[in-house]
Structures are given as structure tokens and as C-alpha cells.
Amino acid sequence: MAESAVRTVLGSVGNLAVQETTFLCAVNLEVGLLKDELMRLQAYLKDVDCKWRSGNARVAVLVSQIRAAAYEAQNVVEAADHMEKRIRLKKGFMGAISRYARLPTDLVTLRKIGVEIQYVRRKLNEIFASADHLKIELDNIVVVEDEFLRDCGPMNGNFEDDAVMVGFEDEHKELANKLVSGEQMLSVVSIVAMGGAGKTTLARKVYTSSRVKEHFDTLAWVTVSQKFKGIDLLKDIMKQITGHKDESVNQMAEYKVGKKINEFLLENKYLVVLDDVWETDTWVQLNRMITVFPDATNGSRVLLTTRKEDVANHIQMPTHVHPLKKLDEEKSWQLFSSKALPTYKRSAILDVDEFEKLGRKLAKKCDGLPLALRVLGGYLSKNLNAQIWSDILTDWPATKDGQIMSVILARSYKDLPNHHLRSCLLYFAAFPEDYEIYVTHLIELWIAESFIPHTPNHTLEETARSYVTELAQRSLVQVVRRSTAYGWIERIRIHDILHDWCIQEARQDGFLDTSNKTAGQAGASSSSSDNLICYRFSFQTLSDQILPATPNVRSLLGFELESVSLPKLRFLRVLCIENSTLKDFSSVIGGCIHLLLAYMPYNPEEDDITQKELRQKGCKVENRWDLP
Template sequence: MVAVEAVVSQLLKKLADPLISLYDVDDKVELLVIQFRVMQCFLKDADARQERNEGVKNWVLNVRDAAYEAEDVIDNFIYKVARLKRTGFMGCITRYACIFCELIARYKLSSDIERINNKFRVISESRSALRIKDISQEAAGTSSAGPSLQEWRLTSPLSQEPDFVGFENDLEILVDRLTNGELRRRVVSVVGMGGLGKTTLTKKVYNDSRVKAHFQSFAWISVSQEFGLRDLLLDFINCYMELSKEELKRVKKMNVSQLRNKISEYLEGKKYLMVVDDIWSNEAWDALKDAFPDVSNGSRIMLTTRNKDTALHADAASRPHHLRFLNNEESWKLFCKKVFLGGDGSCPQQFETLGREIVENCYGLPLAIIVIGGLLSRKEPWEWENVPKSIHWQLSTEKHPVYEILSLSYKDLPYYLKSCFLYLGSFPEDYEFQTKDLIRLWTAEGLLEERGEETFEEVGEDYLQELVRRSLVQVTSRRSSGRIKSCRVHDLLRDLSIAKAREGKFLEVHRGNVNNRPASGARRLAIHNNDLRTLEKLPESREFSTYLSKLTLALSFLDQDPMATLEKLENLRILRLFGNAYWGKEMACTAKGFPRLEFLHLEELGQLEEWKVAKGALPSLLRLRIFNCQFLKMLPEGLQHVTTLQKLQLQVMPVEFNKRLRKGKGEDWHKIRHIPSININEWRDCDDPHLRRDEMDVENGGTGVYFP
């Protein structure tokens, strides 16, 4: 489920716009704000219940739809009034006509807000009928994962792990870290995304003969995403401490502090190995750590976690051990062990090509290979034929074990990170995105919170770091300073983000067939053509959702100019075309086209030579970014008429293109001189020393362009 709380928070910011308060609708807006704030109080609790209660899930959907509707109403009003202010009312024949236009806009805003307020009264009544007011007590101490999944995830060191493949070197490293080194109680953490094999590896280490010979006492506890601390401590005592019935009765009457002391006294003086499996938060560690004494005798604690922060919080001096994905041969070996349980575990030669294709679609994730392997082990090899076509669907289907395991990481995100994670689904598969570009897009989308005096760049970097620490984003390169330069998302996690985004109407992604009708109500649309075949054109503008405000086109290789269709989308505010989304030479924006577009991003349009912008086109454009369009000869002539443009970014563009923009000398200087902030960067972060590294910045009304 999309982060509805983030949608509501974004709306509350818009309701505070000064333009709203100027138009005599304060009472109705105030009522709307109050109703949304009341809903916010219940959304976090409702989120914990909606997976198990269809009525609550529908209630959350109704809140989301009402928030989206209110957002559209506010955006529409602000746009119309701002347009009148910007044109100095020149669009009206007389001053009286202009006043009439304002009165109509004010009346429509008032009636629309009243209609939404009435809708919220109905939603509020249904909340009472669903007893959602009581869910704070019901949700407390209850996992957002269903009971069956929770039980499925609880682990035991005694269960056998026959499918151990690819972790042999990791096993040796971890055994060495447990049995050697300093005498202090060290915490050794195994970190990685869900399904990567953290628990499997830890069990193998726990049961290793060298480890068994080294320690005197052993214990294994599974914490999971939500846990009851007292019950967890009592379970430990029941399982590992030999107490009489009378002692157990006394123990059950103890409070949490007394239970911790009881365990600590039991472990005191023992050289112990304690495994804390599937720990999710710093708070969970802080609640448990006092039960594990440090008497400098070489005792060890092993943690498994998806969150690097939790690992470092437990022991900042101990380097977390990060698990990798399996390579092709390891994946194949694991697949064969799981599918061919009898005989020598080898695949019949005639089915090996098909089997390897299936394995390739599991992307080296052990859990995916094991689950799909278990599915195929019950089928004859000749029945495998349709599996490669459906495996993406199989792994992203709700209630599927892989989907639910990965979903836990999403459900654990704070609301402000959920929308940022869902947004990553708009990038093409295996796309490596630059940190700076991603943060700019998050900023343009309004997904970053304002935090004191921090810049949006600083907040965005913090958000990205947190997603990396939670194993939801993979770092592909870092700068010399250690800061993240570029990232990617594992394909299965990308499928998860797309599924969750579609469910919440946050984003719709179309792959391959661009002529499919886009889903109704989606706020964002991304069209990716993974088949790399040339497509003719987009659907007609009427086929798109009227609510569509953000659109990404990638690898679509369109023959016909997409602008002819896209400029008619009245609510479109953000448009990104990259990776040869358009394969033509000419592109044109006509008068009155793109009435609300605020951000336009053109990247790697490999055939584009000429872009035309008519006077009156792009009347709301604030930011324009053009990256690596090597055949584009110049900026469009009509750009000087786009007076709203605040920021222009040109990166990795041809030298001759940039020379036309020289201050006072270039043929195209008149097209950009009105833009307050200009950035021209030819070969940024390029490792080839023979390429030029020219960069120019003009901020706050500056008028200089520098070329050496």
C-alpha cells in the first residue's frame, strides 16, 4: 500500500498556500485541514491492520482517493489564479471580465472543498462502523505481517539447511571472527536484503563443529519485525535455562527488567554464543542488550539484520558482514539441488537451457531460487515451458512467500521513505541512477521533507543512505569522499516497488506494449520498452488518465513525436524522456501546449537534431534539463518566451551547442539570458583525461557563461 500518510502530508502543505487564504474560503479549508489531520492520527494504525482486514484496506484507499481529489482541486485553483497574476490579467478583455473569472474560480474552489468535506464525513462515519478507532490497541505488539508469515519466518538453529550453496567463503570468515580476536563481547552482524540467505548462513555457522568446540553455551532467539519483549525473554528462559516448576512460576511473575537480569546472571561466567536473528531496529537491540553480559571471556553475539544502522549501533567497532547475490553457476547449483531431489541432483541435458533461463530470472536471490525450485520440483521438466514468461508475475504476486518476505522491508519504512522507494520503480530495469539526478527528481516531486536549515540535497542524501542501509538500494559507485555517486535497485525489489505503487495509484509502469491503455487514476506513468523494438506512437491523449501528473518514457524508440500527444495532458507537471524514448529527428511544442508542465528532462535522445518551441508553449515551465543529446544543434528559438523558467541544466552536450550560449557573443545567448540559474557541464565525472571538463554555473540572476 502506498504511503497514504505521505499523500496527506503533501496535501496539508498545499492547503497552507497563501493564495488559498486570500480567497475567502478560510472556514472550509480549515475544516478540510482538521479532517485530514484527524485522519492522519489513524493512518499509521490502519496501515498495520489493512493487510488482514479488507474493510480497513478499503477505508485507507478512500482516504487516499479523497486526498488526491483535494490535491487536484487545490492545484487547479492555484494554477488558474497564478496564471491570471502572471499575465497581468491581459487574457481578459476588461477588468470586469477578469474579476468575473476570479469569482468563478473562487466559487468552484468553495463548492469543491465543500464536496470533499462531505465525502470525509462519510469516510469518518465508515471509520466508526469499522471500529478503526480501537485499532491502536489492536495493532500494538502485533506484526504487520500476517500470523502465518510470522510463524513461517521464526527460525530454529536445529532445522536442517540442505540448500547451502555459495556461502563457503562467508562461512570461513564468520567462523574465524567468532573464534579468534579480542576477548571483549563482540557483536558479529550479517547484513543483507530479505531472501539473501542471512539466516541460512548463520545456522551453518552456529552448527559448525569448530564453533561448537569453542563456546560453552549457545542460544538462538528470533526477534522479527514486531516482538513482545517480555514473551521473548520468557521463551529464552524456558528453552535454555533448566528451572524447576516453582522457579518457572516465580519467573513468570517478573517484570522485563528482572527477566533481563535473570538471563544475565545465567550467562555470567559462561563463554557463550548468542544468535539474535532478524532484528529490525536499534530500539529492539537496546531492549535486549543488557541481558547479554560482557565479562571479557571471548563471548560473541551474532545478529542478522536488513539494516546496516542496527548492526553498527550494536557494535560500532565490528564491521558488518554483507552478503552478496549468487553468481550464475552458484544459482544453477542451488536450483538443481532444490528441483532434482533424487539421483545425483543433475538436470537432464535437454532441459538445461530452459532451466538456466528460469534461474537467470531469479537474479541470484537464494530465496527466489528455492521457492521457484520448490514449485518446479513438483512438475515434470516438460511443464516448465511457460515458467520463464510468468516468473516475474509469480515472484511479485501478493501472498507469495518471496513477495511477503520482501514486503516486510517496505512495511518497515517510515512514511517519508515509502514514496521515495516507490518512485524508484519508474526507472528502467537495471538502470544505474546518479545520486544528484535522483535527489533532484525527488525534490521536483515534493517527496523530501523540510528539515530545519538543511538543504533538499542534504535531506535527499540522508534518505538515500537510509534506503541503502536497509538493503533496499545497492550502491554501484562512490566518490572519493565516500559519498554515494550512483545506485541501482535489485530487480525483485523494483518489482515490489512497482506492485506497491500500482496498488496505491502512485505509479503505473508499462513494459513492452506502449499501446496498452494506461491504468485509470494513476498519478504517474512510466513507459519502458524492454524489447528494444521501434514503436510508432503513443496512445491518444484521451486514453491517458486525467489525473496523470508525472510521466517517464524510456527505451520506447517512438517513431512519431511524442510531444504532439503529451502536450495535451492538462495536468502533466513532470515529464522525463530518456534512453532513446524518441527516435526521431524533430520535436515540437505548440502554442498553449503543456499548460502545467513544471519540469522537463530530456536525456540521450540519440537522433534528435531540432526542437521547436512556439510562443505560448510551456507557460508554467520552471526547470529544464538536457543531458547527452549529441545531435541537437541548438536550444529552441521560442525558449526566450518561456519567462517562468528558473533553472536550466545542460550536461554532456556538444561543444558547438554550448558555444552558441556564450555570454553576449553566442548566437543563442538571447534565448537564456532571462533564466536566473544556468548550469552547463560538459564532461562531469568522466574518467577519460583527454575529454574536456568545462563547467559553468550562473545563480541568482547572474549572466555569465564561461568557456576556457
Template sequence: MFPLRYQQLHAPAHFLFVATPFSAYDILFWEQIEGIHSSMAESTVSAVVGNIAGLVIEETKFLCAITLQVATLKNDLMRLQGYLKDADSRRRSGNDARAATLVIQIRAAAYEAETVIQAADHMEKRNRLKNGFLGAISRYARLPTDTTTIREIGIEIECVRSKLSEIFASIESLEIVDIGNSNVVEDEPPEELSILQKTIEEDIVMVGFRGDFTEVVEKLVDKENNTLSAVSIVAIGGAGKTTLSRKIYSRMSKHFEIVAWVTASQMFKGIDLLKDILKQIVDDIEEYKLIDQMSEYEVGKKINDFLMQKRYLVVLDDLCEVDTWEQINTTLKIFPDANNGSRVILTTKKKDVADHVEMRNFVHTLKHLDEEESWELFSSKALPSYNRPAINYVHAFEEIGRKLARKCNGLPLALAVLGAYLSKNLNLQTWSDIELGWPVSTNETPQMMRDILARSYKGMPNSYFRSCLLSLATFPEDDIIFVSDLIQLWIVESFIPHTPIHTQEETAHIYVTGLAERSLVQVVEISKAHGWIEKIKIHDNVRQWCIEEARQDGQAGAPSSSSDTMLSYRTSFQNTSAQTLQATTANLRSFFGFGLSSVIVDPKLRLLRVIHVQDSSLKNFNKVIGGCTHLTYLKLRNCKDVSIPSSVGQLLYLQSIDLRGTELEKVVPNSLWDIPTLKHVYVSKVTPPARSSLQPTELLTLALNLDSAGTEYPYHAMAAFLAQMARLTSLTLIVNSMPAEMVKIFANMPHLVDLTMYEFHVLDKLPESHHFPQKLRRLCLYARTINEDPLPILQKLPCLVVLVLKGYGGQTMSCSTQGFPELQELELARNFNTKEWRMQFGSMRKLTSLKLGNFSKMKELPQALLHTNLGYLELTSTFLISQQDSTLKELKRRKCKVNDQYKSNGRMDLVMQGQYQVDMSKYRLTRG
């Protein structure tokens, strides 16, 4: 039992700590900023009221002694919501410090109310799990300790209500008015994602950068220059350096044997950057696993030796310091010159960094957009072509828009964000007011960017949406963020409201799309299978603005070490080493860590709801996990020295657990499956229970790597366990030599849309198509041998968009007219002995991408491919398909992109080791 009086009602501030490197040495600079401040206060109180209401409804009988107190507490919190907007408005004016304090007090009281009620709820849930004599007593009578706890809860509630009374007195004295709940959530859908996809593709054309693109590419492919050389792209933040470089990198990858991209600004030390490069270029699995243990000299030498044999392209994005370049190349000489045309691309804000490169170097300074280029980008956002027919007086908008575009000083990010904001406000008076009211100070580029971002932020429809944007500042600079992870995080942190039309997951996807429409996040990838955004990143300037916006209510300071005690609810540590992270406050609710080395976390952090740690080494972290009974989200990705305690089954609010790529010291306890609230599980070293007191029937996502659990595996127990998971929407099983009967486990999963099974030993025949979930949109089946042609069965699945198959050993495969009506991506990989592919006209009409691997006997491509939408064809080890094949020649004539020089990097087996996650959007392997 954990104590109830673990926090004091003294209105703590709400800070977000971001620990980042100050220099190449082990000196840490700590930025103290207020996390998700008053914009989150509205959503916080709303979420707390909803959570308390749910607990009270569920446990009315148990809480009968304090039901009236809880109901009154809930009503008080609901009343407070109406005053928050006025209090926040006064706080933002900067003239009323008391209003700022009041907002903080309201949030603190709401959090404490939730904690107190949840303590009682947890006790009741825990009693249900007890077995034997004590279990029977606790279910039919109240144990003395429980009676004492209920009494303490009543006292704590009275303390909270007393605090609320003081808050109401302050409201009256400050004459703050109730202007209603401003946190209304509209179930208005975003733009169609197909339109967003088109917009993204247009952005990639890079308005104004076509000349820059051509000039840089010419330097990279210069056949008269075979010596190692660099291209340095120099420009201020927001000018488009990374966008240009990514386009060049994507286009030029096929011209080099080895390619690698690293973002230098993320790295605390040169050694981290070097390891990142080596991990991208190494082929040997065992060698890959040893990289983290290598010294700086060993890593540098490995890179040099490997690149000496290849023609390579390496991009160093956002190189900030001369010292970093000296460390990675001048000292270690990791970039060898084999006189084979290898290249390095470097982007930086500082020209002196580019000038310091000690090799043949072409410095390309990125200029701001001219007036016409500015208007082209601005109008593509503010007045997109697909929207113009519905706009009245479009010429009047164009006239004002051209004036606004000129005021953005040719800065692409400013043009995109302002244009996107105005596209949501198609009102001539609004446009005119912005143009006429443009402050003189805004002509200074940094201030202009801040003002534009602030306008976009203020124009968001509700505080939930704003909280989602500010939360992105938690992630490291230039980090690529998986949207599925982000959505789970937003939901458990109460950033996503409940609405009558959409599920929380659907609302979160709408928010992600909304951020992309406003150009506040950059879309890295869109899922073909689902049509939603799959990966995003946040621009450096936007991230910095989010940090500054969150800092407004805080008393900014820079503590010299993590031992300084500060009051905080949300903390992020990045790239720290040899530190002990003390409890920054007993009230800490969300803990984030990235690139932590030999870090010990104080086990006194008992109120944590969120633990999100990546690429870190953690000691005794099981003690922290075991004590966090409120925990809802546990993500330990690519971590070391981790063990999950046997008490994990007592985390009765846990919704998401993600241990992908993490080296576990022992098997995950079976008590994990006793948690009834689990929705998303990604684990290895685990076995399903043959019998459990509670089953996590709420599971939506289940990804299990069972190879590491031992050679003897109870497959019948697994089948029985999975048969209960009727709500699953995504299932991934990684098992060595999976028995054929396991192919039937999804028969009782009608909602399944994603299925990956790796790998069967022998599959004689697939189940008939009606046994597959009919909503299936993405299917990945790997086998060493599939005896019967699987295509006639799978072609009948009505919603299948992405299909990956491995191991069919038959001589022929066939698909008929009208087969695969929705299929867009098809990959047939490894061990295909097919001689003939019989494809009838009318099959796979929507196919856009086809990858064929190890078709060692097939001599020609089916002509029916010419009646699809095929735009990309990849041929790996298809030795007998001639360049003179009539279908192949016609596809090339139609501008289908053909990659017949693709070489596998041999990393598929790393899925089995848990070192890589399957990037399901493209079925390639990406570092976790």
C-alpha cells in the same frame, strides 16, 4: 486560463503503468499495477495539507473570499490522516474491499483539494508577472475573469468537502477508528557513511564467491588459449551473478585494450544493445554522434571492425533469450576472433542460453552458499563487527542467527536483506519469533525472498520511506540511478517530509543511506567529496517485488495498447516505438519514459507535476510542456526533437529542469529565468537575461553549456546574473574560451561546494584563496594556459576534497607543509609543462588518489607522496618518469595500485557537445 472542472470526484484508482518488451518483435506487454498505493496515501495527505497551508499563508489577502472554506478543508484532511492506518490495515487483511476503496477515495480527494487551491495560487502569481496596463489593474483590482475563477474555486472546494463528508460517513459505518498519525518522521541519522563504505568494500569481497572469482579469472587470462572464448555465469536471480561479474570486470579491465558492459535485459531489440556497445568503444566524437542513425548492419560491422584490432572484454549481463545472442553474434558476428585472447562474459538465469553460445565457452554455474558462508554474510549484516561491543548477549543472537541463516537456502540477497532488517531489531524475542514462525512455504526460494522483502518493507519507520522504495520500480531494470536526480524527484513528488532538524535534501540522503543499510538498493558509487551515496541500482528481485507490492490494490490486467483508457496518477513507459501515448487519465501527475521512439504524447495531460524522459525521440512535446502549469520537475535527458515553448515562464512551480544531452531545436526562451521557484537547472542553448522581472534566487544547482548558444555571448550579463545567486551550492559553466575575469564570479557565493569551469583561454593568476568560497569541497578548473602556479593559492582552501586542474604551463609547482588539509583526490590533466613538483612533507596528508596526465617534462615523483595515504596512482603520457623512480618503486612496494598504461578515450571534448555529463564523483565522463 485552464478549466477547473477537469476531473470528476469518482474515486479513481491509482495505477503505475510499466510498458516493457514482450518479445524481440514490436509486441508490447502492459503491466497495470497500482503505483504508490496506501503507504503513499498517508504521505500524500500530509504533503497536501502542508502545501495547502503554505499557499493559504502566502495568499491570505487574495483568498479572503474563500479563506474559511480552505481552512475547513485543511482541517478535514488533517482529521483523515488519523483514520488511514486502520483503513490500510483492514485493506491489507484482504477481507474488506470497502476499506480499500476508502483509502483510494481519501487520496483522490486530497489530490483534488491541492489542485483546486493551486489553480487560484497560480492565477495570482501569473498576474504579478503581467506588464503594462493589464498588469497594473490585476495588481490593484480584480479582473472579471479572476472574479469568475474565484467563484469557481469556491464551488470546487464545496465539491471536495462534499466528497469528504461522504468519506467520513463511510468511516463511521465501517467503524474505522482514529489511531493517530502513524507517519511520524524521526530525525535519526543513519550509520556513519564511513562505516557504510567499509561494509560495501567487505561486500565486494563477495562472501562465498572467492573460489568462483579465481576460477573465472583464470579462464579469462589463460595464456595458452588465445582464441576468442566466453565465460557464461549461470544462476537464479539473487544468487550474485552481477555482483561477481562486476568485481571481475573491475579487476580485469586493465588487462584488455577495450572493455564494455551492457545489460541485455534493458534492451528491447538487439540493435539497442549493439548501439550501447559501440558507444562505449568508439573514440571519434563525430562518429559517436552518428550512432543513433545507423542501421543494425552498420552498427554490427563497425563493432566488428573496431574490435578486430583490439584485445577486448565485453560483458553481456542478464542475457535472457537465446534469440538475443543469435541476433547480436550468430547473424552479425560482432565478436571477431583475432587470436589475441579476447573474451566475452555472459550472465544468465537460463542454462540453455549459455549452452547456445557458438564459440569456445566455459559454463560456470554459481552454487548457493554453504552453511558457513551463509553465516558469514548474514552475520556481517545482522551483527557487524563495529556493532558487536554494544550488543548484550551476543552469543544468544548468534545461536538464533545461525538457524535463520540456514533457512535462507544459501541465497545471498535473502541473507543480506534479512540480516540488515534484524540489525535494526536487536531484540532476542523478535529474532526468536521470526525463527519459530518461519512458514513452511517460505522454504520455496521465490516465496522466501518475497516474505523477507515484505518484512523489511513493513519494518520501515514511516510511509514516506516506503514510498521512496516503491518509487524505484519506475526505473528500467538494471538502471544505474544518480542519487542527485532521485532526490530532486522524491522532493517534488512529496515523498520527503519537512522535519525540524534536517532540510529535505538531507532527509532524502538519509533515506538513500537507509535503503542501502537494509540491502534494498545496491551502492554503485560513494562521493569522495561529500561522503554520501552518489549512484545506486535496484536488484531485479527487489524491483519485481516492489511492482508486485504496488499491484496489490489494483485490478491487474494487460491492455494490448496504450490507447486503453485507465485511471492513473503515475505512469512509466519503457522501450516503446511508433506509439501515440494517450491521456491514460486526466488526473495523471507523473509521467516517466525511457527509450521511447517516435512517440507522441497527448497534450490533454494538463495536471502533470513530473515529466521524466530519457533516451527518447519526442514529437510536439512542447505542446505538452506548455500546458502543464502545475509542472514542478522537467527532465528530458539525451532526447531528440525537443523544443522548449516560450510559455515556459508560466510554469511558476517548476523546481528542476534538466536538458543534459538533449538536442534542442531552438534556444531555450529567456522567460525560463522568470520562474521564481527554480532550484536545479541543467541547460544548454540558453542565454542569461540582462534584466528580468523576477530572478530565480532560490537556485541551488546551475549547470550551463553556453557554447551552443552562439559565438557572441554577453559575459558581463552572465556575471551580473550570477552575482544574484547567493544560495548556489553547485555551479558548472561550459564555455569555449571563457574570459579570465569570469574566474571571479563565485566571490558572492558563500555556500558553493561544487565548482566546475570549462574552459578558460588564459588564466594569468587565480584570485587569492579568501576570495574562493570557503565551503568548497570539489573544484574543477580547465584552461588552455594557466601562467602562475595555482597550488599555493588552492592549498589554503580548508574543505577542498577533490581538485582537478588542466593547463598549468609553468616549470615548477609547489605545495607547502599543512597545505591541502582535506584533499583526497587530485587530478592534474593535460598540457602540464612542469619539470619539478616541490611538495613539502606534511602536505596532502589525506591524499588517496592521484592522476597525472601529459607531464611530458617531469622526471621524478615528489618523495613527500610517501607521507600521504596514496592508494591509487595513474600516469598518462608521463614519458620521463622511470619505472626505477625511487618514489614510484616504494609506492608499489606499499601496495599502491599504479596504472601507468592508462589511455585516454578522448571524450573530454564531448562535454562541450552536451553528449556526456561530467560524473563529478570520479571526474570521468559517463553516458548521461
């Protein structure tokens, strides 16, 4: 991931207007020397990546230091570039007076910039010295173009994804029967199992089956998760059942929303799914203002998924609890082989029997957990080498459930073809848990973050789409929706276990930090390793405060922020704010001279001028609800 930072800086240095002026000639010399050292560093990172994959902890720290130095280099060089552009805009007699008036200040700034570049170069020299101790050859390393696209196959391949359910056929039939038959009074069907056992996959298959859709007049699905707000869930349900998606719904009070839902459902046979319920009082909170889900004695149902049996039994109405068992040995093999040895790959394997023998043993090791089977199978499908399979089996850790998942996820992460793709995966830590992500939105963020490399004969967008496809093939993302016209993946989400892993890994690496008041997580400034500086922050469900981002932050994402203020962020390049209310937004953003991409809450009366100014500076500005 440090290589992305170095590539970005080299691109900035190569395009600097500062190289065209004599006024900044001293800085230009320093920039040239810095560029030479960064080019050498970029080549060196190719070798570092191999050592990082092998688990060298000292290399991991060194990579973080390289990224920090590269970002500091870009900040100071672009400050010089901005200064020179400002000078060139001052034309004519008044411009000359203005230039001379500011000359003393500009000379001081130039000297400061030169000193800062020298400081960055000293840091790079220290990095090279550290590399000597790690016995990494910095020279004689050839920089090659990313070869990922040559091996990833068709960008929109019809591979097997979450549309295929293996191992839950009997449970699917039983649950569907419970929903469409039985007593006429309102009742609850609950699926209970540990994380990664396939609760949501099964519930989604039942929910979307033709038998269930034809039986009920109206359906709604909401994901509750650990940090839910009752009013937001109710508004989501109302939008789904009534089809009203205008701004008026968001302005309605909780009682009125509940009353509208009650009146609508009273006239319909309905199915409402509450996915991923954690607390026993969730039902009470949803119905605290008014009974939202009425019993019209017409066979309506509530389908609930949870990890806790006491949550399933807490609702005071007829309840059928379905404990979801782990997959048995044969079903585990069926699911594993569908990912690790898909039909379209078997014909190219010389000794299928050997792979099947090893695969059955590996599938058994996953202890019947569908998520573990899918991710491990996706990883091994990219490594069809019997020795690799055998080594994994020999080195299998003596751990349980969540620990097993962490080991499998770490192995899959390190096996990703390049640092660009690993950066893209860790970036999911920035989004809220159970968040449905629009791929077009995600791709623009990836490109603005410089995660997507320039590849011959492919646009950046095409390369980014191939990355999404690759992550889906490896079962690292769940496909929610595809384009019916083109087969593209349009919406995705990631499992909460993988989401938690990404957050932990991103923090440890200094890649990205998150702060979530509802979940009780520590503030961004204190959660990362003491030795690492984060340049990306994600804030969720915070209110009435100044966001605690460091001055050097480059990317800031915010979700469901209420009456918060942004600090002065001189080096901000990517801004994504959704479902939020900000104070003094225009005055702060107007000073962000490096902003490349902004997804902003849009208030026509206040933000038109700000958006126009940002576009004049070359920033791409989008409104969140403009996405398909």
C-alpha cells in the same frame, strides 16, 4: 504514503495567494474548512500506519482513498490559486478591461471550484465514517516529526555493502582462471543460476579484479535483460571501448556501429560481459549485420550470465558453462551474519550467542540464495530483538525460492521506518529493469514528489541521501559507485527480482503504474486495480501513439519513447523523459501550470522557448546528460 499527499496539500493551502483576495472570498472560506479537515486527517494517518503494517487490508484501501481525496483537494485549490494570480497580473487600464471582460467566465469558474471543494470535503467525511467502522481513533493523536534521521547514523557511513563478496571466493578464482588462461581462440565463459543466486555480483567482482583488468587491453559491460535492443547494446559497447560518447554515436546505423566495434576489437585483447541474457538468439541478434566480436586468436573472451542453461550452450564457439551453486550452510551463515550482525553492532548486543543460534536457523531457511540472505539480514540488523527473530523463524512460510523472496521483501518493506521511505522504495518501479540510477537525479525526483520531509537541522537533500544510505544498508539497493571525495553513493541499481516486486506492489497500492510494450505489459489504464486510481505513470519503449495517461496524472516518466505524443496533462507536476523523441512537446508542456520538475530531452532549436517559459513559472528544468 497517503500522508505524503496530505502534507503536500497542507503546504499548498498554507501558501495560497487566494487567501489574500476578496474576489475569491467564498472559495477562501471553503479552503479554510478543507485545511482544518486535512490537518485532522494527517494526525489520523499516524495511527493508520501502525494498522497498515499489521496487515489490515481494509486500512490499505482506506489509505488509497485518502490519497486520492488529498490529490483532488490540491488540484482544485491550486486551480483557484492560479486563477487569482492571473487576475493580479492584469494591471492598468487595459488590465481592468480584460478583467471585466472575463468576469462572467471567472465567476463560473469560481463557482465550479467551490462546488469541487465541497465535493472533496464530502469524500473526506465519508472517509472519517469508514474509519469509525475500523475502530481507529481520529482524535487525541499527536503529530510528531519524523525521527528517522536521529536513528539512521552517519549519512555517509562506511557500512558493508555489495563491495564485500562472501561465499564466492572459490568461484571467483576459477572464473578468473578461465578468462585469463587457456586457448587463444575466442571463447565464452557462462555463469548459470536462478535469480537471486549472485550471478551478477560474482561477474562484477571478476570483471573489476586487478588480475582481469591487467590481462585484457579493453573491457566492456552491458546488461541485456528481457527487453533489449541490439543496436542500443552495440552503441553502449562502442562508447565503452572507444571512449566516444558524443551524439554522433547515437546517430550511427547498426551496421556501421558493428563494423567500428569489429575493427577496434580486432586489434585488442578484449573482454565483453553480457549480463542477464534471457533468450537463445541474443548472440545472433547482436551479430546479425556483421560479426561484431572477431576472433583474433589472442585470448579474447566473452563472459555471459543467464538463468537458462540452453542460453549458455547456444553460442557456436568454445564455451565453458559454470553452474553457480547455492551457498552451503556455513557460507550462508557468513553472508547472513555480515549483514544481520556486523562487527560494529556486535559490541552493543548483550547475548550474541542467542542471536547467532537463531541467525543460523534463519540463514538455513533462505535456501542458499544470496539475495534472500542479504535482504533478510539487512532487515534483522534494524531489529536486534531476539523475540522478533524467534517469531520470524516460527512463522516462516512453507514456500520456495521466488515466493520466499516475496515474503522477505514484503516484510522488509513494511519495516521501513516511515511512509516517506516506503514511497521512495516503490518509486524504483518507475525505472526500467537493470537501470543504473544517478542518485542526484533520483533525489530531485523524490523531492519534487514530496517524498522527503522537512527535518530540523537537515536540508531536504541531506535527508534524501540518508534515505539512499538506509536502503543500501538494508540491501534493498545495490551500490554501483561512490564519490571518491565524499564517500556519497553516486549511482545505484536494484535487483530485477526486487524491481518486479516494486512494480507489483506499486500497482496494487495505486501508487504508480507502468507500461512496457517490449515486455508485453498491459497499458497503464488497465493494469491497476479497478478500485484505485494511479497518479503516477512510467512508460517504456513505446512508439507512435499518444501516451495513455489519465487527465489527472501528476507524475510522468518516459524511457526510450519513439515518436509519441503527450496528452493534455493539466495537473502534471513531475516530468522525466529520457532517450526519447516526442511530438508537439512544446505546445503540450506549455499548458502544465503546476509543473515543478522537468527532466527533458533537449533540442536547442525547438525547446529553448519552452524551457524559458517553464522556468518563469517556477519549474526546475534539467537536461538528463547534464548529470555527473
